[in-house]
Amino acid sequence: MPTGVPILTEAGQVIRDYLAAEQTYGRIPASADTDVLGLTLIGSTQLLFADRTGVRPTADQVRAFVGSVVPA
Template identity: 75%
Template sequence: MPTGVAIRDAREQLFDAAERVLLRDGPDALTSRAVTTEAGCAKGVLHKHFTDFDGFLAELVLDRIRRLDDQAEVLLKAAGQGSVADNLTTMLTDLFGSVAVAIVSLTISRDGLRARLREAVPTGVPILSDAGRVVMDYLTAEQKYGRIPADADLNTLGLTLIGSTHLLFADRTGVRPTYDEVRRFVSSVVPE
């Protein structure tokens, strides 16, 4: 792209390009050159909007974490309706079928990125901790509806759902678990 040509929504264009590279080629292939090539822009565009590449990656991760708010809203609205296992399966399959697994790999593989993210997300693994919060809020709502036993340990239940579902999806190059496979796991864990 020639110098001086304006790019609309450069941040989002760069984030989307990074997500495509991450999903297609994995965290090792994610470089500033790969992102700008995928976005169809000059490398300087990235550095115009971000202090450095780890700063860009931190903003990407935080942006994708913020997108969980939409899933949280949908899941909370489903409380008291349908099947608890179906509601959780849909949320978990959508979450881990997206860029979340790749973001976990990216975060684990880059020390500079983890250091930046610690400022915003001081504990846990970014995106997994946030997804855990979404699941916990939903389980709490379902407990109020009486659809989860009052004596259920929601913390253990939430951690089990997030951690185990992440493991089901962790191999980004392997066969993805089906909705039914995830549903069987969730229904084996969630007391209804």
């Protein structure tokens, strides 16, 4: 059983695994810390989408955010 908030813990692991796979294809630098990137993406995107009364971020805004966090 994952610790913390189970669904976020599991999502973080899935994203970290995905980012590690992207490293093997050379799309993310080998020096990138996929553990930190995964947690950063989970926490930050959760905050982007947490407000159910505000305007939902556009796909372009999400791409811009992810692009600013994940090194090229």
